[in-house]
Amino acid sequence: MGLTKTEEFTKAQNEMAVLAKALGHPARIAILQFLIKTKSCVCGDIVEELPLSQSTVSQHLKELKNAGLIKGDIEGPSVCYCIDEKTWSKAKAQLDKLFDSYKEPGCC
Amino acid sequence: MGLTKTEEFTKAQNEMAVLAKALGHPARIAILQFLIKTKSCVCGDIVEELPLSQSTVSQHLKELKNAGLIKGDIEGPSVCYCIDEKTWSKAKAQLDKLFDSYKEPGCC
DNA sequence: GCTATATATCGTAATATTACGATATAAGGT
DNA sequence: ACCTTATATCGTAATATTACGATATATAGC
Secondary structure, three states: OOOOOHHHOOHHHHHHHHHHHHOOOHHHHHHHHHHHHOOOOOOOHHHHHOOOOHHHHHHHHHHHHHHOOEEEEEEOOEEEEEEOHHHHHHHHHHHHHHHHOOOOOOOO | OOOOOHHHOOHHHHHHHHHHHHOOOHHHHHHHHHHHHOOOOOOOHHHHHOOOOHHHHHHHHHHHHHHOOEEEEEEOOEEEEEEOHHHHHHHHHHHHHHHHOOOOOOOO
8 A cells, every 4th residue: 555546536636636746845835936036047056045955956856847847958067947837827727726616614 | 864854944835835735635635626515514425435445534634634724523423524714715825926926937 | 321323543564755975967168 | 088067866764645454432322
């Protein structure tokens, strides 16, 4: 056991879970905020900004990339990361939909 | 190792990460959608709705409760779960803020 | 108090995540 | 080709998550 039963859920549910999971770590929130703030999408400056080692930051960047939230362009010897607009707006839309589907205060 | 360095990040970053992490599993997305759909916030019917065992569902409910997204009222022999309005709108606001802070398409 | 039903918790096993140092890879400059 | 710099990957260790069956707990009804 210990393996998420993805096949048992809908595509939409799995997609949303993947996106939310990628946001489910303070370091990754911090990375995204930093990428948004410094529009120039400075690359390895993230390592200096975060209280984590270079390899750990690289791992978090990889996960954000896997989820599709960011993309990385090679730029000389370094890599330039930035928000992937398409997935970003998709994530926003999906989460908005979930949050907005709750209207009335239920029963308890 | 293997322990998230929560102290190194801001309160807001950690809070958002906790909320997102709670949403980071398809079963928990399914549970929330079900709770919203059946306004009567039927309790253990969730177990019948999901392709998971009773104990596993109970574990997921516990995590959603820990994150504050839902609350459970004892109602006779069973428990009535429903969305916790306060945390729900807080989560919505925090995520909205993150998503909306991205405007221009960066560089790459 | 006993019984049935509904949830929660415990114990356990498998897999995943987080983190780091060390090492590998890739690109630019000399 | 060599060196430097920037990132990525590997190996490893600790902790967390996911899942289930079995057992405990709690409440209503008898």
